[in-house]
Amino acid sequence: MKKVMLKLLSAAAMVGMIATSVQADEAAMAAAGAEVFKRCQACHSTDSSKNAFGPSLIGVVGREAASLPRFAYSEALKKSGITWTEDNLRQWVADNTKLVPGTRMRHVSISDIAEQDYLIAYLKTL
Numbered sequence: 001m002k003k004v005m006l007k008l009l010s011a012a013a014m015v016g017m018i019a020t021s022v023q024a025d026e027a028a029m030a031a032a033g034a035e036v037f038k039r040c041q042a043c044h045s046t047d048s049s050k051n052a053f054g055p056s057l058i059g060v061v062g063r064e065a066a067s068l069p070r071f072a073y074s075e076a077l078k079k080s081g082i083t084w085t086e087d088n089l090r091q092w093v094a095d096n097t098k099l100v101p102g103t104r105m106r107h108v109s110i111s112d113i114a115e116q117d118y119l120i121a122y123l124k125t126l
């Protein structure tokens with residue numbers, strides 16, 4: 001019985017260790033994403049839900065496109081019917097004017113998958 005308990009305890013400890021390292025990875029990814037986000041910061045504020053030149057990106061992951069009430073979105077984005085899933089965010093940062101022709105957002109092109117991963121990890125923290 002004791003042996004079984006010990007085994008269970010060590011299994012639990014291992015799960016705990018794995019969980020901790022996953023969290024550490026996510027934190028490191030988000031930190032790297034904050035660097036990538038410097039290319040977005042001029043237009044998107046992150047310290048509040050205020051809109052700047054671009055709409056606030058707080059809570060953007062999972063949000064419907066063009067859904068903030070106090071931002072003057074382009075007709076193109078309003079009609080896009082997009083939800084900001086991870087996949088759509090990837091396509092957006094890779095080539096926003098291709099995903100939504102006619103968007104008001106200046107063209108960005110982050111095609112590096114790792115950079116996209118970092119950026120999305122960071123956006124999730126907002």
Ligand code: HEC
Pocket residue numbers: 037039040041042043044053054055056057060064065066067068072073074076077084092093102103104105106108110119
């Ligand atoms: C030059 C200013 C500018 C830069 C730089 C910029 N954006 Fe934008 N962004 C905008 C504007 C303006 C809009 C609104 C677009 C529209 O209405 O068509 C927008 C919209 C968005 C949206 C849609 C939000 C919503 O509420 O639907 C996302 C997501 C987004 N930007 C992410 C980014 C990311 C990530 C970067 C950096 C890689 C970035 N933007 C860089 C100006 C900018």
